Amino acid sequence: MRMGKLLKVERLNAGYKLKSATVHAVRDVSFELKEGEFLGIAGESGCGKSTLAFGIVRLLTPPGEIFSGKVEFDGKDLLKMEEEELRRERWKEFSIVFQASMNVLNPVMKVKDQIIDAITYHTNDYDGHLEERAKELLSLVNVSEKYLNAYPHQLSGGMKQRVVIATALALNPKMIIMDEPTTALDVVVQKKILQEIDGLRKKFGFSIIFITHDLSLLVEISDTIAIMYAGSIVEKAASKRLYDNPLHPYTEGLMNSFPPLVGKRKRLHGIAGRPPDLSREMNGCPFYERCTKRIEGVCEREIPKLKEVEPGHTVACHLYDEEGESDAD
């Protein structure tokens, strides 16, 4: 099966314009997502991954904004779309699942009405059978139908997140963006929900962009993994490949910071130092300060570009520069 291209993000720049400074949280991010693909984006807190997620679907609210770039979804440029057209596309074509810790559900509305709302305003459908549909959606995410008439505060964290996922599925979108959907949940529930999500993807064939700070979650489940650091994607590869052969020193560091799935016990290492301040412009590699393999005289002077080192495996690091290339441009 040949998978077509669904989403193309080109040189997206986004961030927050504050009075004191401009935080450049997403820097020149480009990537593609195929139909049915599960793309995981991993990075530590504050690396701009949520800004990226919200930026793609134009949900950034002031002071957040998109500075430049292009987001092409199914052949349409989302960033140039009229408000009303965008509103109609939303949820029908792509939906988003927020962090589980957020109170995403309206506290004074019944669960079923919040699901039905998403359908009604896109299809002009007000019929009674929408309740049937809501019931069906809840059963997809293993929530008992008796919660149709419940209010959000009567649900546990895991159930709330399942309701949100059910809502995201309501109109059979082509893509679902998940921004740390399981982070606030306990590990057992996390695992179960993740498996459910993957099952649903296989059943309905939608693409997923799954954003998390927990790289270990992605390794098993996603097709492709992109590693984000200080607002940029520093490495992207098929997840098996990335796991076996991480190229970027940062990726390597991340791999060493969680226990391996198989094999001998080994000592875990964190990455020393802290990520750079995103309100400052950078002249060199953003990871320079923390890198153990840095090349003095090169890395602090030039921002490394993302390049394909092997088919399907791209990395932004001067270690993989070809001879004499570092002096170019």
Added chain:
Amino acid sequence: MRYIIKRVIFFVITAWAALTMNFILPRLMPGNPAEVMIAKFRGRLNPQAINALEIAFGINVHQNMFIQYADYLKRMVVGNFGVSVTFYPTNVSQVLSQAIPWTIGLFGVSTVIAFLLGTILGIRTSWRRNSASSSVIVPFSLFLNSMPYFWFALVIDYIFAFELGWFPLGGAYSSGGSLHGWALVGSILYYAILPGTTIIVTATGGWLLTMRNNMISVLSDDFVTFARAKGLPDRVIEYKYAARNAILPSFTGFAMALGFIISGALLTEIVFSYPGVGYLLYQSVLNIDYPLMQAIFLFITVAVLTANFIADIVYVFLDPRVRTRGE
């Protein structure tokens, strides 16, 4: 359900406490109020009025305090407040029942209008937070809201009634000739315009600011962003998601305001000589009419308590979280 029972019990206990305070306070005064009054009237007071005072205050010293208390509670429950000094020999309850409809009619309606108007404007100005109209409306309503309403009442009475003569200076309806039916209704409305405007103009700004602040904090809530992500139309997000949640604190304030209508109308009623409870209280203070004062205070207390009780009950329907909290 348990929540409602709890509210009922709370209502009964506070009402009882208020009644008891009303019983104790006059008895804590040096001497006793009835004696003070009898001295003040220097025998000009009708024996029946003296008797009424004694009943009203229960100063029958020969009786045990507890019997007095029981007797007092009984009288309060059946609404026997004694005889008014000011409007002698009319019963206090009769005097009061004539004033209450005026206050509730004028100030109740004005308060409701102010609340609705302020709330809707609050929603609109928060939704279009940076528009030109909202940057004019907000400071302007802050100005109106901080203006003392009795002062504003004096000003508009002076301009529109005294100087321009467009409206009557005071009163509730035209006293010239006997009016009936629609003519009477028209006259009442005409006389109500100035005092009503005073309340609406000075109170609307407050509701606007409260609602606007609530809205602004709700608009940054995740469920509003999620509603946007769902691609719901703006109108739906604005009202069904944001305003529906933002109105909850405003609503509590509104219930309180309804309870305080009776006492709050005092100064406006004085300015416009409006025959409501506030004006009555003013007269009773001038005439040291203790039975009437006591009844009015009791009435205010009960009004506040009842308004709160109703608000608590209605709140159950507005906020599902309250329903389960009590259980």
